[in-house]
Amino acid sequence: MVKRVLITRPNHDIPTSYLHDFAKELVRTLKKSKDFHISDLEGPKANREMFCECVRDENPGFVFLNGHGNMETVAGHNDEVVLDKRNSELTKKRIIYALSCDSLEKLGKYCVKVGAKVYIGYRAKFMMVRDPSRESTPSKDKNAFPFKKACHTLLSSLIFGRSVKDSIETTKKEYRNSIRSYGSSEDDPFGDTPLIRFALAWNLEFLDFEGDSCAKID
């Protein structure tokens, strides 16, 4: 059976351009695969209307939201809110992963209360350390690499059939490995290593989920 995936990928400022880059490889992989059907709401398409329409029409089992967030909302293009309490019924019977700040704490809990299988997200801000000289080319930003890697680990694990609990544990392990190994063999001309380690430790601390730990993407 084909697994249906919906991704929102705004790309209107520097932080969203990094998240957009993080998801690029996943989108490429899924588009090539016959086992997945992907709805890719990229750039201006990552708006509330298209999000709601796409969830209703495509019925994705997995929804991956990228964008700015707070405790009660996750946004898309130009910070338009795509998910909040008012349309949270759209998350029913689905696995949601919000790569955004804070949303797990209230919105995540609420979505699970109204029927989402699982809501994965962060209980605080999502932190990252960028190389300012690479802001126009996030894919070449070496500082962003360990954050991207952790994001990939979680997505790959979920996409290829592991449970939410396993996927979170694997990702936390990846964060720990990066904290231990980052900067040990790399050039660090700006002395960013201690901050990068701290930001990784922050994300490790606050990545979590609400809902069924045994859930898998179907």
Add this chain to the structure above:
Amino acid sequence: MKGKTLNLEESQKELVLFRFRSLNPESKITLGGEGEISVRKVIDHIEKGDDFGKKVIRVQMNMLKVLSSGVNYG
């Protein structure tokens, strides 16, 4: 002269402040959609002991545990 006795919480705060004060105060961390926060501001939060500052101390202490529990010492 008697040394000042610090409780665990104060000791951790001092340790974390010491580590952040050794960094470039203008270095920045991206905080999602809220833009960036400089090391100088992080230090302010720790000194004030507000919610963010307390989280920073907790995370930094857990990070030290991760670093000391692994085989790679960077």
